[in-house]
Amino acid sequence: MSDPSTPVRWGIELAKLWRCAGLGFPVDVKLLALDYTSKKFSDPIGEIIDHAPHGLDGIDGMLVRRKKRGDWCISYDGNITIPGRVNFTLAHELGHYLLHRTSRDDFRCGQEQMMDYESVESKRIENQANVFASYLLMPRTDFEEQIQGQQITFDLLGDCAARYGTSLTATALKWLEFTEDAAMLIVADADDFIHWSYCSQAAKRIHCYRAPGEELPDAVKTSLRDGKLIHGLTRRVAPGVWHATAEAIESLVISDQFEQRIFLVKFPYASSRDYEKDDEVDAFDVLSERAKGFNWTK
CATH class of the missing domain: 3.30.450.20 (PAS domain)
Incomplete structure (x- = not known):
């Protein structure tokens, strides 16, 4: 089975691998990134560290190639106190690794890079990393189950954010997407x-x-x-x-x-329901077999 070619497919595949291993929410991105890439790729993610002690202000997350070691390092700002921000940042950097690491050796991402973009190319890759993170951490089928039959409020979205280990803003954006x-x-x-x-x-x-x-x-x-x-x-x-x-x-x-x-x-009286949902069917049985080789239950 070939690797996924889109951020949506990568997110769906890894989310299903995680669940097939018998694990629930929130997804432990550190464990997933280290274990999955070490078994899958010759240039894995070798370490995930807090870069706050090094004074990298304004950078939420980084992905850097370590040429001497032949691997990659993800770092994050451990001073971030907003629930869910760190987990989403780690997923975002994992998205860069899976989708963009052949294009350059260094990715530095802050809130401005994740939400506001200075160039078309920057917008493209940052958006792709965000999309991957949202599908990994907040699978649409499960999200829909959590909100079915309920009025969407910040309180309900906050409950979903707690379930997925994401920020309220990221959770609201995921809901708006589908x-x-x-x-x-x-x-x-x-x-x-x-x-x-x-x-x-x-x-x-x-x-x-x-x-x-x-x-x-x-x-x-x-x-x-x-x-x-x-x-x-x-x-x-x-x-x-x-x-x-x-x-x-x-x-x-x-x-x-x-x-x-x-x-x-x-706008409850102006909704339009005439567009189709994206197809998210995937090879669940194949993923289940593949998940058996990962030590995520430890």
């Missing part, structure tokens, strides 16, 4: 300017995107100033605020560490 609902995530700074946003496919079709650098809607800024929009609040929002003609359901969480406001905005 949901048939019209919804978007908006991250704004303390000065009311939008840092970035991400829309579901259904939201894109009704033109809900908000560009980086835009200000938050006037009605939202007024509610924030008047104390009517606070952390943890969910409320209905009239048409003309987040969308010209669609009513919205708006939720807010505030990240004190980054001085950011994170909005989850859903």
Whole structure:
């Protein structure tokens, strides 16, 4: 069986190998990366270390080729305190290893590199590493089982984040990737300017995107100033605020560490369900046999 050729397929394969070995969530990326690559490749990941003591500020994760040893090293910022950030960072670097290590010897990734991109090529490889990490850590079938029949809220997404060992933001982005609902995530700074946003496919079709650098809607800024929009609040929002003609359901969480406001905005009366889900069928039986050779149950 040949190696996968896409970040989605790599993520699905390793997630299934992990589960076929009898292991649950969250995925232990350190154990997976070290054991899988040592058995699979001639230039494996030989070590995963904390680089915080070395003063590499602003770099969440790194993947570096060690030419003398003939292997690779993943390092991460051990000072990160947000639950799930380190695990996602390690998965992101593993994605670079599987997908991009033949193109260069050094990958340095921070929040800016993971979310904002300076070039088309940088955008392509960082997005691929993020996609791989999301499919490895948050398999879609399991995710759908956790949220089936429930209203999507930050609390529910937080429960999923705890299950998968991921951050709330990464978990919300994963939901937006596959949901048939019209919804978007908006991250704004303390000065009311939008840092970035991400829309579901259904939201894109009704033109809900908000560009980086835009200000938050006037009605939202007024509610924030008047104390009517606070952390943890969910409320209905009239048409003309987040969308010209669609009513919205708006939720807010505030990240004190980054001085950011994170909005989850859903458009329950504007959803479109006319697109097909991606096929995620894979050779489960073959993966089960392959998983027997990995010592992940120890």
